[in-house]
Amino acid sequence: MSETNEAILVMEDIDKSFPGVHALDHVHFDVRCGEVHALMGENGAGKSTLMKVLTGIYSKDSGKITFEGREIEFHNTREAQDAGIVIVHQELNMVGDLTVAQNIFIGREFMKGFRIDDKKMIEESNKLFDELKIQIDPKAKMSDLTVGKQQMCEIAKAISHQAKVIVFDEPSAALTEKEIEDLFTIIRDLRDKGMAIVYISHRMDEIKVITDRVTVMRDGGYVGTLITNDCTKEDIINMMVGRVIYEDPKTESHVPADAPVVLKVEHLNAGRMVQDVSFELRKGEILGFSGLMGAGRTETARALFGADPKTSGDIYVNGQKVTINSPQDAVKYGIGYLSEDRKRYGIVVQKSIIENSTLATLEKYMKGAFIDKAEEEKITQKYIDELSTKTPSADTLVVNLSGGNQQKVVIAKWLVRNCDILIFDEPTRGIDVGAKNEIYKLMNRLAEEGKSIIMISSEMTEILRMSDRIVVMCEGKKTGELDIAEATQEKIMDKATRDIA
Amino acid sequence: MAKKKSILSDQRFIVLLVIIALVVIYMIFSPEFRKYSSILSMLDFSYYDVLMAIGVTFPLITSGVDLSIGTGMVCYALIAGRLIRDFNIPVVLAMLICILLGCIVGLANGSLIGIMGLPPFLATLCTCMITRGVSSMIMATPWPTNKQPGGWFHSIFKLTFGSGRSATKIPIGFVLVVIFVLIMEFVLNHTRFGRYTIAIGSNKEAITLSGVNVKFYHVMAYTVCGLFAGLAAIAYAAVVPTVQPGTGAGLELDAIGGVFVGGVSATGGYGSVLGTLAGVFVIVLLKTGLPYVGLQANWQQIVTGIVLIGAVIIDVIKRRRLAKEQ
Numbered sequence: 001m002s003e004t005n006e007a008i009l010v011m012e013d014i015d016k017s018f019p020g021v022h023a024l025d026h027v028h029f030d031v032r033c034g035e036v037h038a039l040m041g042e043n044g045a046g047k048s049t050l051m052k053v054l055t056g057i058y059s060k061d062s063g064k065i066t067f068e069g070r071e072i073e074f075h076n077t078r079e080a081q082d083a084g085i086v087i088v089h090q091e092l093n094m095v096g097d098l099t100v101a102q103n104i105f106i107g108r109e110f111m112k113g114f115r116i117d118d119k120k121m122i123e124e125s126n127k128l129f130d131e132l133k134i135q136i137d138p139k140a141k142m143s144d145l146t147v148g149k150q151q152m153c154e155i156a157k158a159i160s161h162q163a164k165v166i167v168f169d170e171p172s173a174a175l176t177e178k179e180i181e182d183l184f185t186i187i188r189d190l191r192d193k194g195m196a197i198v199y200i201s202h203r204m205d206e207i208k209v210i211t212d213r214v215t216v217m218r219d220g221g222y223v224g225t226l227i228t229n230d231c232t233k234e235d236i237i238n239m240m241v242g243r244v245i246y247e248d249p250k251t252e253s254h255v256p257a258d259a260p261v262v263l264k265v266e267h268l269n270a271g272r273m274v275q276d277v278s279f280e281l282r283k284g285e286i287l288g289f290s291g292l293m294g295a296g297r298t299e300t301a302r303a304l305f306g307a308d309p310k311t312s313g314d315i316y317v318n319g320q321k322v323t324i325n326s327p328q329d330a331v332k333y334g335i336g337y338l339s340e341d342r343k344r345y346g347i348v349v350q351k352s353i354i355e356n357s358t359l360a361t362l363e364k365y366m367k368g369a370f371i372d373k374a375e376e377e378k379i380t381q382k383y384i385d386e387l388s389t390k391t392p393s394a395d396t397l398v399v400n401l402s403g404g405n406q407q408k409v410v411i412a413k414w415l416v417r418n419c420d421i422l423i424f425d426e427p428t429r430g431i432d433v434g435a436k437n438e439i440y441k442l443m444n445r446l447a448e449e450g451k452s453i454i455m456i457s458s459e460m461t462e463i464l465r466m467s468d469r470i471v472v473m474c475e476g477k478k479t480g481e482l483d484i485a486e487a488t489q490e491k492i493m494d495k496a497t498r499d500i501a
Numbered sequence: 502m503a504k505k506k507s508i509l510s511d512q513r514f515i516v517l518l519v520i521i522a523l524v525v526i527y528m529i530f531s532p533e534f535r536k537y538s539s540i541l542s543m544l545d546f547s548y549y550d551v552l553m554a555i556g557v558t559f560p561l562i563t564s565g566v567d568l569s570i571g572t573g574m575v576c577y578a579l580i581a582g583r584l585i586r587d588f589n590i591p592v593v594l595a596m597l598i599c600i601l602l603g604c605i606v607g608l609a610n611g612s613l614i615g616i617m618g619l620p621p622f623l624a625t626l627c628t629c630m631i632t633r634g635v636s637s638m639i640m641a642t643p644w645p646t647n648k649q650p651g652g653w654f655h656s657i658f659k660l661t662f663g664s665g666r667s668a669t670k671i672p673i674g675f676v677l678v679v680i681f682v683l684i685m686e687f688v689l690n691h692t693r694f695g696r697y698t699i700a701i702g703s704n705k706e707a708i709t710l711s712g713v714n715v716k717f718y719h720v721m722a723y724t725v726c727g728l729f730a731g732l733a734a735i736a737y738a739a740v741v742p743t744v745q746p747g748t749g750a751g752l753e754l755d756a757i758g759g760v761f762v763g764g765v766s767a768t769g770g771y772g773s774v775l776g777t778l779a780g781v782f783v784i785v786l787l788k789t790g791l792p793y794v795g796l797q798a799n800w801q802q803i804v805t806g807i808v809l810i811g812a813v814i815i816d817v818i819k820r821r822r823l824a825k826e827q
Contacts, residue, residue: 059699307710331712339710348704350770355696360711369689413711 008196009033009054009085009165016053021048026063031165036187036197038207040230041217042240044293044458047200049169055080055087068164079382084164087312088154088171096143097131101125105141105158119495128156132186146189148179155186170328172206173294203294204233216240228278234490237497241489242461249464250484254258254283254447261319262452263335263421268313270303275476277313281421282451286443288467289456296454296476298340301423305330305337317421331360333421336414338407340456342427346410349399353391354380356398356409360417384413387442404435411442422446423454428462440466460489472496512764513813516779519808523786531793535634539793541672543658548658548736549574554730554763554781555608555685555774559722561760562689563701564769565621567610567751568724569628572729575749576636577602577734582744583639600731606632608720608729614718629750637747642707652677658739674736679778681732699720702769758805759784762812768820783808 002484007030016024024046030206031037039047052058054065056074065072067083072348075082077087082295094103101121102109110117125138134152142150153172158166168187172180187210191197207214209354210236216223216239223239263281268274273296281287289297303310308325315322317333324330330337339345347356354373358365365376389408393400398409407427414422427443428436443466447453457463463470470487471479472495527534534540553570560567560738579597580602590598613624658674689695697718698706709715738744763780765772784805791801 305710327710328712328714337710344704345706345710348700348707351700351701355700358714359700359708362696362713366693371693371696373691417712423517 001143008068010064010066010251011050011054012066014050014053014065014066015061016049016058017061018253021220023220024053025061027220027222029215029222031196031198033194033196034191034464035212036191036199036210038211038214039198039200039233040202040207040216040236042458042460043222044219045240045495046220047217048169049220051087051169051200053197054167054402055085071465080112081161081163084162085157085167086161086163087167087169088151088158089169094142094153094383096141097140098142099138100136100142100145100153101138103153104128104138104160115355118133124160125156128160131159131235132156133189134186134408136486140206146179148175148182151175151179151183152186159190161490164454165196165197165198167200169200170201170202170203170294171199180400181205202497204236207236208233226316231233235488237490237493241493249461250467252485253285253468253483255282255468259285260377262317263454264314265304266314268300268303268315270308270310270313270417273299273476274303277478279471279478279481281454283452284447284450285468286447286455286466288463289454289473290460290463290470291458291473292491293458295473295496297473298425299335299476300473301425301454301456307337308407318340331417331419335421335423336360336416336417336419337423338410338414338425338427340429341412342403342406342430347398347406350397352388352397353384353401353409353412354394357412357416358384360413379416380412383415385414386415388438393484401432402435403431404439407431407439409441421452421454423456425456426458428457428459460492461493463487464489508771511818512812513773513776513779515815516776516783516812518761520779520782520786523783523790527582527689527786527790528794530795534793538742543785544672544675545658545740546789548678548740548783549558549733550752550755550759550785551678551778551781552681552729552733552736553680553753554584554759554777556726557753557756558685558689558760558763558765558772558774558777559698560610560621560726561757561765562698562769562772563719563722565614565722566625566757567607567726567730568622569606569610569624569632570726570756571734571752571754572629572633572636572736572749573603573727573730574638574737574752575607575746576632577731578738578744579636579746580641581734595736600728602733603727603729604724605703605727607730608722610727611720614723615716624750628755633747633750636749639746658736674739677759681729682774682778689772689774694718694721694725699770699772702766704770704773755784755805756781758809761809761816764812764816766820767813767816780812 007448012028012031013023014027016143027046027050028037029050039050041047049058049374056076056079059073064498066083072083075471080086095106098106101118101194104125105121108122121137129136129138132152132155136145136149136152142153150227150405168431169184175183187197187199201207211228213225214228214231214236215225216236218240226235257284261280262283277300281286289300291297299308302308304315304324306326306329315324317335322333323331324333327337343349348359362371363378365372370415383389384391384394387408389405389412391405398406401404401409424443428439431439443453444453455466464487468484470484470492471478472482472492474496482491499500557567557570577589577599581599583597584590585592585595590617610625610628613619614621614701658677689698697713697715699710701715701719701722705715759781760772761767761780762778762783763773763778765776785806787805791804792798796804
């Protein structure tokens with residue numbers, strides 16, 4: 001990186017609010033020609049939002065974006081692309097059934113009269129690949145390429161836009177070690193040609209290898225910018241987690257030492273995201289699952305619950321080895337799963353609280369062949385009272401409830417079922433602060449009553465406040481287990497970002 | 502308290518108004534239509550449509566479809582007719598065979614869709630072709646007519662209570678069909694099968710993760726649909742002069758159209774069998790009624806199409822409003 005380079009892109013005082021969330025709080029970010037600048041932060045720190053503001057997907061509330069010395073504001077990604085700012089997304093935006101060349105020039109095909117000029121697109125693609133020093137057949141079908149190769153195509157597409165700034169959004173998440181090396185070669189090449197690269201990643205070791213500067217964000221705010229060579233991994237972690245803890249963390253486990261093990265998972269494997277995961281859950285325990293996005297926590301829960309197929313692994317419930325091949329099996333053994341995506345997986349929004357509450361237990365509320373609606377309403381009302389769900393009546397459609405109350409309906413569904421093991425996946429996502437506390441209290445009460453809880457959470461404060469014990473995962477593997485007494489944000493973050501190489 | 506739905510926002514109510522309006526218009530412009538015998542003959546030809554529609558309501562609520570009911574209906578009727586003619590089986594047995602065949606084809610549809618995961622359109626298009634193929638292989642066979650021995654089953658769908666067909670008599674078939682509608686409306690709202698059928702259309706993932714045996718209920722929805730196609734086969738044989746091989750394609754569309762007019766959501770998850778009854782009668786009134794006011798057959802199709810668009814637009818607007826409330 002040459003020191004004399006001016007910043008090509010400067011974002012100053014960027015502010016953005018969504019209803020109820022201050023997503024970006026006067027954030028500063030700049031990137032120079034010929035540098036790779038890392039953008040780091042925990043889940044929800046605001047990295048993606050910032051990039052979306054940059055490329056016109058969101059409009060900023062206030063602040064200033066200067067690009068090549070001129071103040072700009074894009075209204076959509078097309079404008080940003082035309083100006084030379086391109087994002088290579090984590091999820092690849094490719095049409096699998098089209099060829100490589102067709103994908104690269106999609107939306108701006110070369111024409112020969114009324115006909116698409118495939119020959120020219122192939123020639124141009126070859127030129128791009130030569131420039132990147134990679135070998136891909138432009139005539140190959142996109143879906144036949146490996147994820148790594150597909151990513152190269154995305155990069156080629158970015159360059160074909162005459163990009164001056166390329167944003168890589170967690171590019172290495174799905175790549176093998178070898179593919180990552182190739183990617184880095186390309187990134188260095190682009191940098192040496194004078195392009196400005198923004199690199200978003202969670203992988204600490206990569207940051208040290210590939211980037212020149214690091215900017216850290218936290219809770220929508222700007223924390224600081226460091227020269228990569230002058231700082232240590234610990235410096236960066238401290239900046240990422242150094243938030244004031246406004247809730248009292250649990251200081252010691254509330255589980256008696258002799259509490260029996262109710263669930264034991266041994267060597268669970270399910271695809272790439274769950275590799276050899278083992279853990280135990282004891283009666284009355286809240287077991288926190290921490291890790292960064294894509295660490296494989298939800299995948300572990302879904303495999304355990306039978307929602308996704310597993311390749312191998314043993315599950316014991318109350319000491320008995322059990323076979324769980326479907327959610328039906330899991331429910332039979334008293335396991336309930338509360339999905340992170342409530343509206344999609346948890347509730348039937350257009351139906352009433354009653355219908356949702358008995359969804360997992362309808363066979364218990366039958367009078368012969370018919371549903372006993374009076375009994376159904378009675379049990380629903382019981383849990384509305386017990387969980388203090390705020391609703392005008394038991395008939396109310398779930399869609400009309402707030403997020404916190406919807407979550408209570410899902411909890412009621414499993415309590416009606418009398419499940420002893422509850423898996424809460426991001427229990428307070430999309431729930432406002434007041435309702436959060438209620439959910440926390442409820443979870444604590446359930447644990448006291450002898451229910452055992454697995455809590456997957458991306459919020460560090462939530463993990464430290466609720467868990468008796470913490471399992472940390474990183475890239476599909478369990479990387480650590482901490483008792484709450486010894487757990488700190490730093491220790492967890494260290495395990496969650498552990499070098500895999 | 503959740504807002505009580507005003508009666509005007511209930512699609513079934515709108516459909517009822519449409520039916521009344523159509524009948525009034527027909528009666529004003531056609532003296533012929535005012536005769537009770539005309540209404541009776543119109544009703545005679547509505548029963549198989551209604552029965553098919555009751556059945557197909559269930560797949561449609563799961564946000565699926567069953568295209569095989571029309572050709573299936575004709576196929577079962579032909580097989581049963583051939584068995585009566587060439588093997589002298591009792592008519593009751595032939596009727597049971599109709600129902601059984603319907604269930605078997607429904608079960609096959611359900612298995613392909615609910616267990617194998619085929620798209621409903623594709624799976625039932627295949628069984629539609631197969632049943633049409635089978636029926637064209639069967640020698641044309643008229644069912645016994647009312648005059649022949651064993652023709653008594655005609656009276657189920659064609660006769661009125663009491664003798665003759667005078668204005669004071671109620672058609673038996675209509676009563677029967679209404680009873681079926683009421684039973685299935687009850688099944689939809691008061692049994693596990695009904696509730697899970699709706700839930701499959703509304704949010705299949707959520708009930709799967711609730712530990713419900715979704716595959717079973719998914720298969721059931723198509724089996725019930727097949728069962729009613731079998732019942733429709735009996736009603737069809739009872740009213741048409743001859744059941745002709747290789748026909749039946751397209752008949753399912755009247756039933757499916759009727760279900761949508763009756764208020765089943767185009768994306769599944771909502772519907773009622775009473776609505777289906779009303780919706781089918783709109784289609785039937787358009788199909789058999791327009792000629793009374795001088796509009797030719799081609800017009801019936803066009804008008805039916807336009808009415809259906811109207812019904813689906815109401816559904817789309819309703820869902821948009823709901824999305825906004827979220």
